[in-house]
Amino acid sequence: MTAVAFKPSAEAAQSGARLLVSTLEQLGVEVVFGYPGGAIMPIYDALAGSKLQHYLCRHEQGAAFAADSYARVSGKVGVCMATSGPGATNLVTGIANAMLDSVPMVCITGNVAQGVMGTDSFQEVDILGVTLPLVKHSYLVRHAADIPAIIQEAFHIARSGRPGPVLIDLPKDVQFELTSEPRGLHLPNEIAVAEPSVIAEAEAAIRAARRPVLYVGGGAKISGAVEAVREFAALTGIPQVSTLNALGSIPTGQDNYLGMLGMHGTPAANEAVQGSDLLIVVGARFDDRATGKLAEFAPEAGVIHFDIDPSEIGKLRSVAVGVVGDLKPNLEALNRRLADGPAIEVSAWADQWRARSAETQVRYDAPGDKVYAPALLNELSRLAGPGFIAACDVGQHQMWVAQHCEFSRPEAHITSGGLGSMGFGLPAGIGAKLAEPDAVVVTITGDGGVMMNIQELATVNRFNIPLKILLLDNSRLGMVRQWQEFFFERNFSEVDLSDNPDFVKVAEAFGIEAFRIERRDQVTAGLERLLAAEGPILAHVIIDPAENVWPLVPPGKNNAQMMHAATAEGEL
Amino acid sequence: MTDTIHIQIDRADGSLQRLIGLVERRGFHIDGINMADEGDFRRIALTVRSRDAARSTDNLGRQIDRLFGARRIGNDMIQSEAA
Numbered sequence: 001m002t003a004v005a006f007k008p009s010a011e012a013a014q015s016g017a018r019l020l021v022s023t024l025e026q027l028g029v030e031v032v033f034g035y036p037g038g039a040i041m042p043i044y045d046a047l048a049g050s051k052l053q054h055y056l057c058r059h060e061q062g063a064a065f066a067a068d069s070y071a072r073v074s075g076k077v078g079v080c081m082a083t084s085g086p087g088a089t090n091l092v093t094g095i096a097n098a099m100l101d102s103v104p105m106v107c108i109t110g111n112v113a114q115g116v117m118g119t120d121s122f123q124e125v126d127i128l129g130v131t132l133p134l135v136k137h138s139y140l141v142r143h144a145a146d147i148p149a150i151i152q153e154a155f156h157i158a159r160s161g162r163p164g165p166v167l168i169d170l171p172k173d174v175q176f177e178l179t180s181e182p183r184g185l186h187l188p189n190e191i192a193v194a195e196p197s198v199i200a201e202a203e204a205a206i207r208a209a210r211r212p213v214l215y216v217g218g219g220a221k222i223s224g225a226v227e228a229v230r231e232f233a234a235l236t237g238i239p240q241v242s243t244l245n246a247l248g249s250i251p252t253g254q255d256n257y258l259g260m261l262g263m264h265g266t267p268a269a270n271e272a273v274q275g276s277d278l279l280i281v282v283g284a285r286f287d288d289r290a291t292g293k294l295a296e297f298a299p300e301a302g303v304i305h306f307d308i309d310p311s312e313i314g315k316l317r318s319v320a321v322g323v324v325g326d327l328k329p330n331l332e333a334l335n336r337r338l339a340d341g342p343a344i345e346v347s348a349w350a351d352q353w354r355a356r357s358a359e360t361q362v363r364y365d366a367p368g369d370k371v372y373a374p375a376l377l378n379e380l381s382r383l384a385g386p387g388f389i390a391a392c393d394v395g396q397h398q399m400w401v402a403q404h405c406e407f408s409r410p411e412a413h414i415t416s417g418g419l420g421s422m423g424f425g426l427p428a429g430i431g432a433k434l435a436e437p438d439a440v441v442v443t444i445t446g447d448g449g450v451m452m453n454i455q456e457l458a459t460v461n462r463f464n465i466p467l468k469i470l471l472l473d474n475s476r477l478g479m480v481r482q483w484q485e486f487f488f489e490r491n492f493s494e495v496d497l498s499d500n501p502d503f504v505k506v507a508e509a510f511g512i513e514a515f516r517i518e519r520r521d522q523v524t525a526g527l528e529r530l531l532a533a534e535g536p537i538l539a540h541v542i543i544d545p546a547e548n549v550w551p552l553v554p555p556g557k558n559n560a561q562m563m564h565a566a567t568a569e570g571e572l
Numbered sequence: 573m574t575d576t577i578h579i580q581i582d583r584a585d586g587s588l589q590r591l592i593g594l595v596e597r598r599g600f601h602i603d604g605i606n607m608a609d610e611g612d613f614r615r616i617a618l619t620v621r622s623r624d625a626a627r628s629t630d631n632l633g634r635q636i637d638r639l640f641g642a643r644r645i646g647n648d649m650i651q652s653e654a655a
Contacts, residue, residue: 128585128586129586129589132586132589132590132593133593133594133597136640137639137640138586139584139585140585140586142585157640309638310634310637311631311634311635311637311638313634314628314630314631315631
């Protein structure tokens with residue numbers, strides 16, 4: 001991704017608002033999500049007639065989530081905009097979501113005119129101050145002439161290195177200000193590569209290891225290193241595990257791939273990591289949902305940590321070798337060294353985990369005639385085929401998607417990993433479908449999460465976005481209910497959502513085709529109907545409120561202390 | 573243990589808040605602050621103390637390095653005592 005130098009317009013003088021729009025056009029932006037309001041009206045005035053396609057969402061949080069998901073699927077910078085005050089604060093959850101999952105996003109907010117800033121004027125909020133902990137960087141634009149340079153720099157910062165959201169706050173007087181001398185920038189595209197001696201150290205540690213495990217994080221996708229990761233896996237035969245955000249980086253079902261690690265990971269993945277003597281960590285940050293009790297995480301393992309962010313090296317786990325820089329060239333350099341030397345011999349270790357993986361395979365033959373969500377999700381991903389993209393909400397269904405869907409590429413699994421923000425699923429589906437119109441995009445959501453951004457059904461209908469919505473309804477806040485069952489002595493507090501609206505009627509009221517799946521024998525036909533629909537469609541699936549996500553590492557335990565469905569019954 | 577971190581920051585909206593907020597958010601007390609105007613930028617010496625033993629000023633320094641418009645000039649260990 002190279003930065004584009006700004007070409008000054010031939011026009012004599014133009015407003016800050018027009019300059020903003022023309023700079024976005026020159027940067028190749030095609031899609032913008034947003035919602036207008038008083039302090040951003042000059043920009044909306046300039047948008048009309050521009051090359052930008054603006055998607056009006058029905059809440060600024062929906063716009064931010066859609067832009068985030070658009071960025072994750074397209075690999076481009078997502079752009080969203082909102083007015084000052086409530087418009088800007090409504091973006092905040094979306095900005096935090098992008099920050100925690102390292103998603104490149106540029107958020108543009110209008111603000112009150114500079115003359116009244118700091119006087120508590122109408123719809124005035126210090127959004128720059130509010131978002132300081134949540135952004136990679138931010139700007140308050142003081143002069144219209146600075147707009148091209150700031151926008152270019154913001155895009156560069158958003159997507160370079162470890163990506164993240166950048167906020168640009170534009171006071172209304174700057175949007176109106178006429179300027180004839182806009183300043184542009186030419187930004188170099190630097191790729192950080194580690195010293196050959198560091199790669200050699202990593203190679204030596206790998207050659208010395210007897211029980212190595214490859215631990216893949218979301219950085220592999222971000223850096224375009226998925227092929228290099230797969231090549232490393234194929235070259236060495238080292239067992240592989242994935243974080244939630246890396247699912248699909250290694251195809252589900254590949255030899256020596258043990259699945260997701262962590263709180264709802266597979267027994268094989270967690271046990272292999274716990275027993276390893278070397279973890280080769282690629283673009284991951286030792287999140288607590290992945291590591292369990294950190295002090296007891298992989299106690300005998302040395303760590304080789306590949307990451308572009310130097311502040312991640314040693315943040316939570318001390319490392320033997322820190323390989324700082326872009327994962328792709330660094331892994332490629334490592335792969336070349338490994339290919340040139342003698343073959344890595346870890347077949348007995350790998351066989352052990354392949355066998356463990358096989359004996360702990362999930363079973364989908366749960367008794368009863370109620371819909372069994374894990375089986376339904378497994379069938380969905382197989383019926384949907386390789387073009388499948390799951391845009392998840394947050395909660396039990398999110399973990400079931402991670403555990404039971406099959407993914408062949410990281411873009412196929414869009415999830416709010418770091419922030420865990422309910423309400424992500426529906427707008428994320430919109431962003432994903434617009435980023436990849438030919439993909440089969442399915443929002444997989446719950447009855448709690450869907451209600452947090454239900455208004456985005458209006459966006460789906462307005463633009464006739466052929467999004468498929470699978471709503472798993474247990475009439476509960478299922479994940480909270482599950483924790484109350486296990487860790488709060490079954491004191492079920494404020495988790496009953498049995499007064500939910502009729503979701504089929506809700507969807508129909510928004511102009512969206514909808515139907516219900518209530519029994520197991522309706523699942524296959526229902527999924528086929530969902531997948532065959534040409535326009536937007538919602539399937540409302542009734543599932544058992546008592547169903548839990550298994551297995552589970554209890555809070556405060558290490559990853560070898562997993563609870564399983566069968567053993568838990570006895571403990572309760 | 574307290575460390576003093578010397579930093580140059582650009583004169584930009586929010587730059588001081590950004591720096592101070594980062595240090596506190598990442599688990600450090602700010603026991604002392606010294607700031608001088610140097611034209612286009614400001615020079616700041618922050619005396620910091622970690623809230624618990626697990627947090628290192630090395631890592632804090634790398635997190636400061638991630639800020640745009642801020643440059644670390646050096647670390648002086650000025651005082652050692654039980655954490």
